[in-house]
Amino acid sequence: MRLILEVWRQDGPQAQGRFETHEITDATPEMSLLELLDRLNHQLVEQDQDPVAFESDCREGICGTCGIDINGVPHGPEDNVPACGQHVRSFHDGQTVRIAPFRAKSFPVIRDLIVDRTGLDRIIQAGGTVAVDAGTAPDADTIRITHHDAEEALDFAACIGCGACVSACPNGAAYLFTGAKLAHLRLIPAAQQERSKRARSMVAQMEQEFGPCSQIGECALACPAKIPLRAIAAVNRERIRAGFRSRSKEN
Amino acid sequence: MAVTGSVFVAFLLFHMAGNLKVYLPDAELHFNEYAHWLRGFLNPLLPGSSFLWAFRAVIALCLVLHVYAGTTIFFRARVARGGFGRAITAKWHALTGRTMIWTGLIILCFIIFHLLDLTVGAKGVASKSFSGKATYTLEDGEVVTNAYQNLIGSFERPAVAAFYIITMVLIAIHLSHGIWSIINDFGGTASRTRSVFLVLAGLIALVIVIGNASIPLAVLAGVIS
Numbered sequence: 001m002r003l004i005l006e007v008w009r010q011d012g013p014q015a016q017g018r019f020e021t022h023e024i025t026d027a028t029p030e031m032s033l034l035e036l037l038d039r040l041n042h043q044l045v046e047q048d049q050d051p052v053a054f055e056s057d058c059r060e061g062i063c064g065t066c067g068i069d070i071n072g073v074p075h076g077p078e079d080n081v082p083a084c085g086q087h088v089r090s091f092h093d094g095q096t097v098r099i100a101p102f103r104a105k106s107f108p109v110i111r112d113l114i115v116d117r118t119g120l121d122r123i124i125q126a127g128g129t130v131a132v133d134a135g136t137a138p139d140a141d142t143i144r145i146t147h148h149d150a151e152e153a154l155d156f157a158a159c160i161g162c163g164a165c166v167s168a169c170p171n172g173a174a175y176l177f178t179g180a181k182l183a184h185l186r187l188i189p190a191a192q193q194e195r196s197k198r199a200r201s202m203v204a205q206m207e208q209e210f211g212p213c214s215q216i217g218e219c220a221l222a223c224p225a226k227i228p229l230r231a232i233a234a235v236n237r238e239r240i241r242a243g244f245r246s247r248s249k250e251n
Numbered sequence: 252m253a254v255t256g257s258v259f260v261a262f263l264l265f266h267m268a269g270n271l272k273v274y275l276p277d278a279e280l281h282f283n284e285y286a287h288w289l290r291g292f293l294n295p296l297l298p299g300s301s302f303l304w305a306f307r308a309v310i311a312l313c314l315v316l317h318v319y320a321g322t323t324i325f326f327r328a329r330v331a332r333g334g335f336g337r338a339i340t341a342k343w344h345a346l347t348g349r350t351m352i353w354t355g356l357i358i359l360c361f362i363i364f365h366l367l368d369l370t371v372g373a374k375g376v377a378s379k380s381f382s383g384k385a386t387y388t389l390e391d392g393e394v395v396t397n398a399y400q401n402l403i404g405s406f407e408r409p410a411v412a413a414f415y416i417i418t419m420v421l422i423a424i425h426l427s428h429g430i431w432s433i434i435n436d437f438g439g440t441a442s443r444t445r446s447v448f449l450v451l452a453g454l455i456a457l458v459i460v461i462g463n464a465s466i467p468l469a470v471l472a473g474v475i476s
């Protein structure tokens with residue numbers, strides 16, 4: 001397969017970025033998008049040019065490092081699949097594919113396709129670790145959690161923190177991300193003791209760096225972990241709940 | 252947003268129910284009676300038209316807060332987006348959600364026009380036949396303004412009728428996303444409640460556009476006069 005790649009090149013955070021056009025003549029349908037970039041880099045190195053900087057680690061949808069925008073869509077044309085799991089077979093022979101870094105004010109470009117996503121880390125840090133002294137490990141079944149709650153918590157815990165929701169959002173909001181964390185932790189017995197404290201600080205941190213939510217719904221389509229749109233309502237739910245509780249209360 | 256928006260939705264439904272009195276037999280009487288009743292609502296408790304004024308104050312306050320919150324969201328979103336475009340997808344809530352500010356601003360223009368047209372009767376906006384004077388006699392002998400004739404007079408102008416109809420469509424679009432947003436803003440995470448709101452959003456939007464836009468259409472078609 002022949003593909004025309006328009007790839008974002010940017011030498012550093014302050015440098016002016018630009019799209020560079022390259023042709024790949026030997027792409028195969030079963031290649032992943034990251035393998036396509038590997039192929040391109042191979043070609044660039046052979047031509048004595050700088051390879052395109054991009055992030056990846058697990059290449060199987062677990063780590064969340066591989067975020068890129070493909071033709072303006074985070075991760076690529078298939079809904080709910082990370083870039084490392086998207087394939088060249090989504091494109092037709094001769095198609096032009098535009099590859100850009102994740103796009104948002106809160107995600108400044110470090111180099112080429114790599115962006116600084118530490119804004120998301122700061123939301124997690126604001127939430128803190130679960131600082132409750134839980135003593136020694138309790139006996140099995142002494143702390144009850146229903147099957148439904150456990151499953152629900154796990155569904156929200158599936159977030160891999162890739163940042164696709166922010167890049168997908170026309171408002172540059174991080175509600176899906178923050179909501180997934182809050183919805184996950186509110187169901188865990190040990191974490192419940194800091195439920196409203198966590199909601200206050202995580203939401204405040206989120207509002208500082210990210211945009212407001214308008215319920216547009218692009219985030220949930222882009223999410224490779226299939227976090228449902230309900231997560232954004234969890235942000236408001238936890239915020240409202242914490243607002244009704246006395247500031248001196250942590251739970 | 253969600254609180255003020257919900258107040259508007261309640262108001263719109265109530266207002267539409269009143270408007271639909273134009274379809275009753277003896278419409279002129281019922282409609283003028285309704286307009287008069289609205290002015291004197293809770294009269295024994297509150298003097299004169301104080302209810303109407305209190306009501307107007309609440310709606311006006313909601314409008315100011317709603318427009319303020321809406322524009323704040325719009326500008327915060329633009330900053331957070333960081334100047335990067337995002338392709339408009341064909342999905343309904345992506346389209347309606349991203350155009351809230353524009354449908355909202357046109358609605359704002361409409362609200363001003365509507366007040367000048369049918370409440371104030373401003374020169375150049377209201378129809379030539381508009382009259383703010385009490386000329387219509389109710390069954391109990393009381394003489395009130397003929398709100399009914401003012402409405403008909405206004406809608407007999409095709410351009411004005413078209414503006415009303417187009418705005419009703421825009422309000423429906425604004426609401427189909429707005430009502431869906433309410434459940435998110437109030438933190439409704441339960442799947443069933445959310446589905447209910449999604450259906451409700453579409454239904455209320457449809458009811459409002461059909462109920463209200465049919466009136467100028469009916470006037471133009473000569474069904475009511």
Ligand code: HEM
Pocket residue numbers: 213214215252253254256257259260263317318321322324325351352354355356358359422425426428429430432433434436
């Ligand atoms: C008939 C009048 C109106 C009704 C019934 C109405 C209703 C609503 C509702 C129910 C919402 C959802 C609130 C939420 O987020 O939960 C909303 C949102 C919004 N309204 Fe209105 N509205 C009206 C007029 C206006 C006007 C005059 C503006 C002028 C700017 C406006 C701008 C907006 C904006 C920008 C949003 C979206 C905020 C967001 O992105 O979440 N609306 N409206």
Ligand code: FES
Pocket residue numbers: 055056057058059060061062063064065066082083084085
């Ligand atoms: S490389 Fe780990 S999720 Fe894609």
